[in-house]
Amino acid sequence: MPHIVYKKTDLVKTPSTCDGVDFKFIAKSYNFTDKKRNTEYKIAVQKDNRDFLLTVRPKDENQMVKFDKVTRISPVSVVKDAINSYAKAIEADIIFSNTNNFSNKIVPQNKYIKDINYFVDEFDTDKEIQIEIGFGSGRHLIHQAKNNPDVQFVGLEIHTPSIEQLSKQLELQEIENVLVVNYDARLFMEFIKSNKVGKIFVHFPVPWDKKPHRRIYSNEFINEALRVLKIGGTLELRTDSRKYFDYCTELLTNLPKGRITIDINKDLEVSSKYEDRWKKMGKNIYDVVLVSSQEDEPIDIKPDFDFDFEVDDYLKLIENIPTKSVVENGYFVHIEDIFTLENKENSGMIQLTMGNFDRPVSKYILVEQGKVSYYQGSPIPTSSNLNAHKKLKEILSK
Ligand SMILES: C[S@@+](CC[C@H](N)C(=O)[O-])C[C@H]1O[C@@H](n2cnc3c(N)ncnc32)[C@H](O)[C@@H]1O
Structure with missing residues (x-):
């Protein structure tokens, strides 16, 4: 750099x-x-x-x-x-x-790749939405997008080369109904309105057999998926991992808002790179499809990231600030570093990491003559960031 x-x-x-x-x-x-x-x-x-x-x-x-x-x-x-x-x-x-x-050349923005803030602030469509989680080579997503031009697809990936590869293909093939975002799928659904999604595809997710807490599927993920799915909408798992299949089947059985169907070695119209590999090895492929059966309430996360107090004595505050992470259920706050502002009374900056353990955000809090705010603006309004913010207010207002 x-x-x-x-x-x-x-x-x-x-x-x-x-x-x-x-x-x-x-x-x-x-x-x-x-x-x-x-x-x-x-x-x-x-x-x-x-x-x-x-x-x-x-x-x-x-x-x-x-x-x-x-x-x-x-x-x-x-x-x-x-x-x-x-x-x-x-x-x-x-x-x-x-x-x-470092050149001054402005790199042209790729119209397919969107920053997460786009989904926080701008994304809105009258079309049905379908989401593919971990699209990898993008073969399945491209097939779906071409065959369903009236659907708005969103592809979620955390592997940058896959994102670049897919966006090139979308451009070459002049496909207009796909948006791609580099974001952890476990936390993405919070930005989607209730009852708007027709299908969520999770094909061959990383099985994480040794670290099940890293899997895409969890009770929280399933609840959020059911919230965004319209009635009759589906959450579709396709996997070669018997352990992942058993784990998901257990999580998905007897849900009040949905029912499941199970298939083994069902053929789809398009086969992904992973699928080809597993089929050649003679492995079983399992499908577990959850069908949503209930309308959900709109979510109403009011992004209140204000600090409704002033710091009386900044030096006293930083002397007493917790040096260990404050960890609560589903979120945390960790103070990384502390600064004082030169030539300004009662002023400083606090560097911290906060929010969800899977997607922590790093921010500076600016205290200027007692007034507190986030430097460069508020964090992305996820429920874990909002909870972490409340905790931070408690810490700073003591
Ligand atoms: C085994 S590959 C399967 C790719 C593709 N679905 C297929 O069938 O060929 C799993 C993909 O999920 C992506 N992935 C893993 N965890 C993810 C997460 N939390 N959110 C979004 N994508 C994720 C990985 O980067 C990888 O590309």
Whole structure:
């Protein structure tokens, strides 16, 4: 990532501006997690109306300015420009710089790949939705999309090369009814309205026989799937793993809102790469289909990420802040690091990880003269993030 090493000198003055980059404030590490660690500074910058932090820290007897991984923004060229402007503003005597290796080219957005925030804020369709979880090579998803042009498909994957491969295929084949998102399927359903989905395909999920808690299927996942499925909508598992089949059958039996059908070695119109492999090996293929039989209430997660109090004494707060993770059922809060703001009374930044164990978010909390807010805006409004936020309010308002 872009960085510049230079002979140690004074920090930038704040507030100030250089080459279109605003330097807003400086936060100094409070040696919270590692008492021996050298002093590190976070420089709050704003460029093109976007806020992010740079890290300034010692590098041997010199100093280094680089990106901050929690607040990193894309494209990386924006961060590169801010680092160059920082070096210019402090008239740095540069020893090493790699910022020229990062081009200013704007990478064209792929219209198929959506960020999770798109599903939080914008996604809305009158069409029936169908979701494929862990689409891998995308063979099944492409087949479904071509044969059902009136359905809006959403493909969920966590493997980036599979996402890129599918999006290329969608473009080549001019398929218009698929959106792809890199997000953990176990947490995605929260962003979908109730009773909108016709089918959810889970074909050949990783069996996780030794770590069953990592499986896609769980009671929570099934309840969320039933909520988003319309009456008659289906959650379709196809697997070669007898253990996964038994585990799911047990979870899915006798649900008040659905009934299941089971098949062994049923042929589908399209066979995935995994399926071909298992068939060649003569393995059994199991299908467990859950059919939703009940209309669900709309969900109403009100994303309230406000802090409705002010901090009276920031230094006292950080002296007493818990150093161990606060773990509750389904969510946690862990304070990673603490900073004080230079030349500002009762002000600082708290770096933390919070939310769901499977998809934790990293954020900074900014305390400016007692007023508390999330730097760079609130976390994604999942129920675990909201619960973690409530816990955080308790911690900070003590
Ligand atoms: C064994 S492959 C099966 C791929 C494809 N469905 C097929 O039948 O060929 C499982 C896929 O699920 C993806 N995956 C695993 N865990 C996931 C999760 N929590 N959310 C979304 N995708 C996941 C993996 O990256 C992988 O591509």
